[in-house]
Structure formats: structure tokens, C-alpha cells
Amino acid sequence: xxxxxxxxxxxxxxxxxxxxxxxxxxxxxxxxxxxxxxxxxxxxxxxxxxxxxxxxxxxxxxxxxxxxxxxxxxxxxxxxx
Numbered sequence: 001x002x003x004x005x006x007x008x009x010x011x012x013x014x015x016x017x018x019x020x021x022x023x024x025x026x027x028x029x030x031x032x033x034x035x036x037x038x039x040x041x042x043x044x045x046x047x048x049x050x051x052x053x054x055x056x057x058x059x060x061x062x063x064x065x066x067x068x069x070x071x072x073x074x075x076x077x078x079x080x081x
Contacts, residue, residue: 006076008040022048044072
């Protein structure tokens with residue numbers, strides 16, 4: 001994925017959280033937003049990216065981009081219907 005930065009509508013800061021914390025935070029926020037919303041999940045847990053990718057595919061949402069910030073990752077997820 002590229003190193004461009006998307007504009008996120010909502011940011012979920014899960015830096016420092018261990019599994020499954022970042023995923024649970026993302027899922028909780030996804031339930032509260034409108035379709036089309038882009039959520040930026042910030043996580044320092046290396047297992048978050050594969051978990052988010054799998055969840056997005058199964059739930060019909062889209063993992064748009066992952067940006068490595070050095071000490072954490074920004075995962076951009078577009079919430080669909």
C-alpha cells in the first residue's frame with residue numbers, strides 16, 4: 001500500500017493495546033458511524049494489520065491503506081453499508 005495519507009473522519013488510538021484490543025476498538029467504532037466513514041486505527045501491535053484485513057474482507061468493509069509510522073501503524077478502513 002502507498003505512503004499517501006488519507007483524510008480520516010474518525011481516529012481510534014489503540015497504540016499500546018494488546019490483541020484483541022485494537023480490533024475491538026475498531027469494531028466498536030465501526031458500529032457507531034455512517035457508511036462511507038473512513039476510520040484511522042492507530043496501533044503498535046504487529047498482529048493488527050492481518051486481523052483488520054481479514055475482518056474487513058469478511059464484514060464487507062475496506063482496508064484502504066496501511067501506513068508505517070515507525071512506532072505504530074495507521075490503518076485506514078472505509079466502512080461500507
